[in-house]
Amino acid sequence: MAPQLLKLPIGSISRILHTTPSLSFLSLSRSPKLSVRWVKAQIHSPFRSYAVASSGKLQAPKKKRRLDEICLERFQQYSRTFIQSWILQGKVSVDGKVVNKAGTPVSEKAVVQIMAEIPKYVCRAGYKLEAAIEQLGVNVAGKVALDSGLSTGGFTDCLLQYGASFVYGVDVGYGQVADKIRRDERVCVIERTNLRYLSELPQKVDLVTLDLSFISILLVMPAVINVMKEDAILVTLVKPQFEARRSQVGSGGIVRDPMVHQEVLEKIIKGVENLGFCSNGWIESPLKGAEGNTEFLVYFSRTAERNAN
Incomplete structure (x- = not known):
């Protein structure tokens, strides 16, 4: 030696x-x-x-990052909500060992595996829209759409999987969109934008979907109409907690009274019809809202004849 x-x-x-x-x-x-x-x-x-x-330069210690951050980087097709839920459920392993804390420091060279059923959409909202498409017979194929209330991108993901050619995704927030949606060439993400004040899009759209919170659907309809084609269609998620009177909303922000549900639904349907639309049916959402609220999906069509009147 x-x-x-x-x-x-x-x-x-x-x-x-x-x-x-x-x-x-x-x-x-x-x-x-x-x-x-x-x-x-x-x-x-x-x-x-x-x-x-x-021996030359000292080797720097291996860099470690939060487990949920590494998962989001490696599994970009899934939302932060899904990732964190899987970690808490013990469905994520690091180098063969289950880790159930999202903030656990993990080496960037570690082998990370997700042992969970892979969801069809980036978030649960996709399943709500899917129910409306299937049960109400909404034709999405080949259409240019506006998805307002984009959030993680569940509605947009569903629209794309059902054949939409392009989607403009509008949201008042920022940074919530799943990477799978953000990086899709068929999607234009428009963040930090209140739909109520949206003046125009690069083109008129064939279809609009609404999944809004903290604002009534009727307040945004003038802006919606402004970007729709004459024969466009509308699918909206009706959330009673944001449409009912304050006195009708119970503890925890939940509307429990079926009579209030019916009142809200009728108000939205009549209000949109008065703006030149026809109601083609509604369903109760197969999934409740995040806080447990019952929600509804309504399908409207808009015709040149009805709009002229």
Whole structure:
């Protein structure tokens, strides 16, 4: 083995000389100006761990990041909601071991696996729109659509999977859209935009879907009509908690009274019909809202004849 050079304080060398015959003394600095005297020593294999000075650059410790961040980067087709839910359910493993805390530090070189049923859409909203398309006979294929209330992109994902040619996704928020949707060439994401004040789009659309919160559907309809073709169709998710009077909304923001549900539904249908639309039917959403509210989906069509009247 080739000799390796190491600088050690003289006191350390003295202790090593008394215990180790494999260490040979080479030179000694006796400068009185130094508070510590140094020597050069030839070190053989028993002291290989001391030869740091001759090994080049020190290796930086492996970088670690939060588990949920790594999952979002590697599995970009899924939303943060899905990722964090799977982690909490113990369906994510790191190097073969289950980890159920989203903030757990994980090496970027770790093998991360998701052991869960892969969802059809980036979020649960996609299943709501799917129910309307299937049960109400909504034709999506080949249409240019506006999806307002884009959020994670569940409605948009559903529209694309049912054959929409292009989708403009509008949302008042920012940074919520799943990467799968954001990176799709068939999608134009328009964030930090309140639909109520949307003046135009690059083209008129054939179909509009609405999944809005904290605002009534009727308040945004003028802007919706402005970007629709004369024969366009509309599918809207009706959320009673944002349409009912404050006195009708119970604790936790939940509307429990079926009579209020009916009142809200009738108000929205009549209000949209008064703007030149025809109601083609409605269904109760197969999934409740995040807080447990019952929701409804209504399908409207718009004709040139009805609009002219």
